Amino acid sequence: MKNCFPGEGWRRAVGWAGHNVIAGVFDGIKQWHKDSTMIGFLDGPHGVFSGNLGGFDMLGSGRHKIESEQQFQDSVAVCNAIGLDGLVIIGGDDSNTNGAVLAEYFKTHGCKTKVVGAPKTIDGDLKCPPFIPISFGFDTACKTYATLVGNVAVDALSAQKYYHLVRLMGRSASNIALEVALITRPNACLLGEEVSRDKRSLRDITLDLADMIEERSADGKDYGVIILPEGLIEFIPEFNSLISELNDKLADPGAQATEVSKENENAWRTPAQPVDPVQEAQATEESVLAVLSKENADCFRYLPAFIRAQLLLDRDPHGNVQVAKIETEKLLAATISAELDIRRAKGSYKGSFSPQFHAFGYEGRAGMPTIFDSAYCHALGAT
């Protein structure tokens, strides 16, 4: 039996534990037959259809997909040429979906290679109990982030003067934020899924957090820790509606606004012929308010100036607003600060609100794996 391992979508993120999947496969096939051999494909799926072979250490990862008919044909040819019995794919939902399609193609085209997926993602959104209780990497990432959040919380308690707003990786899912909150017990943790279910607005969230800050302040505590999931903004319904209308109205290829956006995007790249982004943006902000529905215009006005500017200036080549680039922790700190200023003027709030920002992502994807992830990965590989 021959086995090979593309690094498909396999970030070293969960890499040290990921190695254990490979070690497990090796142990498993050797137990099955002493002459079994193992082959690794470098750089993910690209390695499968281009026949790019390599050792199983440091396979690297790829974001490619096997998509075109030619790539599928090449994949069959490569697997047939080396007489491959099994292909193990280590990756997240995208990689495993692609793996399933590849498996069907292999079967209908008489290729003997069986495709097996190993569930890898730190996001914790790839599970299907009882078959897949959890993806590997989640446990390691949560414990790495929890260590950092714990450090920040201890510092908050000592300095007694900052609110630390911590944004955690995890794409749309708030699984990581929830798990880290359960470990570290911050003063608040927002979950995107709850925000969406309860149809909460940015203002609702702001008022809630301001209430907590006001209450703690009355108790002499002008400090704390608030955890936010990376995908929070996507879950706020009014925000979705605003973004959607902005994209509709501004990404229109004929619209003047799109041209402005593209020009500004490269403004600082051409210092020799400086474009004045400020003048151009002015036209845009006015024109935006003129075309938006009343609800969306109100939502737009509620945003702090630097976020409004970001929405108008920082768009992708298609003119779409880049929601992922919005730093949620800074947006919320600004709306909370504005709300607290109103309460201060009314006399109900007398504290000080000094935010500090943290965004943890890549540093949690390549930590030393936990015992759980190490054992889980070896078991996955050996099965």
Place this chain on the structure above:
Amino acid sequence: MKNCFPGEGWRRAVGWAGHNVIAGVFDGIKQWHKDSTMIGFLDGPHGVFSGNLGGFDMLGSGRHKIESEQQFQDSVAVCNAIGLDGLVIIGGDDSNTNGAVLAEYFKTHGCKTKVVGAPKTIDGDLKCPPFIPISFGFDTACKTYATLVGNVAVDALSAQKYYHLVRLMGRSASNIALEVALITRPNACLLGEEVSRDKRSLRDITLDLADMIEERSADGKDYGVIILPEGLIEFIPEFNSLISELNDKLADPGAQATEVSKENENAWRTPAQPVDPVQEAQATEESVLAVLSKENADCFRYLPAFIRAQLLLDRDPHGNVQVAKIETEKLLAATISAELDIRRAKGSYKGSFSPQFHAFGYEGRAGMPTIFDSAYCHALGAT
């Protein structure tokens, strides 16, 4: 003998190790005489002159100083009232300077309390060999940051598509950046002291890093890790000169620009009466270029648009530019990207440059202490 411990400037930052100083003092005075007692002041120096006593666990820290004649008198009164033999100050350069002044005041005013300082700061800039080889906290902070930078480096190697720009805490000193670089071996690490010594400009630094990125790209490597010290910008001479002139010209109370700045600063706090920051800023950018010297105007033009806007909009109540708020890693990524675009147009560079940003600070100040810091702190206390 009685001993007491203000948390002066003592962040729990280095807190767990800091506890060992206190444990060491306790062991030391008990060895000296079994009836010795230890008293702690809560919340730093504020506790000394206000007589705010507390247990030695979780003393908390303070940024207050003992400054006024009244505060000095009160400190003497409190120390005399409890018959204090020794006062141990755990803090950085500010705290220990204040401690030295307090010691002189105690001596000249016939107070028997002796003041002893314990050197605490993660920055690693408080040393005076052979008396003080290093402050405690530095070792723990460096190893905490090195773990994170190491994780990021492993992820960079796997994904093979990002340049990670990591800014590390440490105020003006680059000690932490250097130590972490020696542990993790990134592709580049800038040291503020070298930049200052060699009078390097932002453009010089940009060209150097672009050279490295171009060279790595020719080798098929469009990824890497670059470490920057928090205080880098202060060390770039031309930048200092620009900031100084901006402050001179713009902070003039009569100048129109200052008014604009103040208005904009609070623009997003008053959504009911929206000020258009964009229109106001335009006037400012024009007026700035008109009044700057040629060298400083060139330097200003070399900056990316978002940094120019930040310099004009984000000023403190005195109208001064807030250099500390500039995110050095984003500034450098923008100038590097612009330089690489020029090289791409010329044909010498064919790669892609996708930066990812990290700023590690508070998360390194409250980590589990290293064996070195733990032992060092106990020894400091027991001496």
